[in-house]
Amino acid sequence: MTTVQKIKEIEDEMARTQKNKATSYHLGLLKAKLAKLRRELIDPKTGGGGGGGLGFDVARTGIASVGFVGFPSVGKSTLMTKLTGTFSEVAEYAFTTLTTVPGTLKVHGAPIQILDLPGIIEGAADGRGRGKQVIAVARTCNLIFIVLDVLKPLGDKKIIEGELEGFGIRLNKKPPNITVRKKDKGGIAISNTVPLTNLDQDEIKAILAEYKMSNCDIVVREPNATPEDLIDVIEGNRVYIPAIYVLNKIDAISIEELNLLYKIPNSVPVSSREWMNVDELLDVMWDKLDLVRVYTKPRGLAPDYSEPVVLRRGKSSVEDFCNAIHKEIAKQLKYALVWGASAKHARGQKVGLEHILEDEDVVCIYKK
Known part of the structure; x- marks a missing residue:
């Protein structure tokens, strides 16, 4: 057996x-x-069941990765192509995408890697239709977009959740x-x-x-x-990953039907073809990724708001900030001046390497 x-x-x-x-x-x-x-x-x-295999393993870039998971022909590739400018083959038949297609999207100054994964089918976790390779890549992502067809969202949602759960992925849960x-x-x-x-x-x-x-x-x-x-x-081998249910093709339904879709938790209705409601999707994506933007301030000059240093929440100490710029900076640090949500004083707070930074803090480094 x-x-x-x-x-x-x-x-x-x-x-x-x-x-x-x-x-x-x-x-x-x-x-x-x-x-x-x-x-x-x-x-x-x-x-x-594990590794990616030919065409599935890709070099990781950016501060975080978002994997597109869904059944064939739900519009993943169209959304991917329009978001990143990276061509992911689009056609009106199933299984157009046969490998992982990577692209990069910049949001609030943060480079986010987008991975368009081949469409999965029911039984994917048990090995049907390259399902193991697809889900193995999804396990390594920081966020999963589960792309669903608005004409049959709940049934497909339940099946995909079951496939991911069966492969040790816990969606929108904490350990x-x-x-x-x-x-x-x-x-x-x-x-x-x-x-x-x-x-x-x-x-x-x-x-x-x-x-x-x-x-x-x-x-x-x-x-x-x-x-x-x-x-x-x-x-001990479970992974806990946030997920957004991207309900695609809303251009094919009525306003009344659209209002019902918003009752699905963690969902964002969009139309990748007509480019409807994508701004909301990017806002929700940013919130789910829970990243921290930190702005640099050269001594005697105004802060540079054009290129933030982007860190993961939980790994956003002054030491992490220094290492993200250059690993030698932390060794040379005398102290840092910080302005923003993490500072106790509006005029700035003198802190050391262990200080935890918050989103949109401003940091000025003083070396020994």
Whole structure:
């Protein structure tokens, strides 16, 4: 029996099993078995599924990367070509794009790499139609555009989410606040700092048994934690990526239908062909990427607002700022003067390398 067949068999058994106190241990066991089989599809060391392969691996440029994911012929290539000026073949038939096509888009002074990925099909995570290679590239992106046809958005959205989830991608989620600490002896100790509504101790014990974890401490601080969340923490190979649902071809629907589309969370309706509402898409993209622009100020001169230094939030210290310009600057720094949201004083604050910068701060470097 193949891995895909084993997965299908377990999914069928889970669908047949009614969830109650008596079956929670059994369901926990099945979910852990399912996750381990999924790992064989995700991890190239245990069954192949990983790397990009010919035409899929591309040199990474820019401060962040955005991957276009969607079914064939939903308008990904048209949007890509108009956004970046990079030609991505467009036609009225499926599977026009057969490799990853990279391009660059500059937003608020930040170079963003756009990756037009080949269209995926249902069963992609299990290897159908180059799906593994496509999703493997998507796993490395900072943001995913899920491009959907407005005439059938919800059904396609559910299928694509399932394919990405099956490959270890968690969309618009944060890592669960669960700690799993292995130890040499002492058995299993389970504690929770909040009431649990979707996870009980029988499920936890079943999952640990499947992973042969007989000595460990489990602390759950997530009120809505699920068995799947615990499995994700144990597996340790999940990626948490923000996503925008790009609802394309709005030029083909009515205003009333357009208003309904806005009720889909994290969605932006656009028309790549007629270039409608793309400005809103770029604004939402910028917010999702959560980047920090820092402007330089030469001593005795006005700040330079034309070319910001763009950093990732969480890696936006003065040291990161210095390294982004030249690695020697941090070694020579005496102190920096900072103006903006991160400064305590309107006239500027004297800070060191560890100071965290905020968006649109201004920095003047003083060397030793």
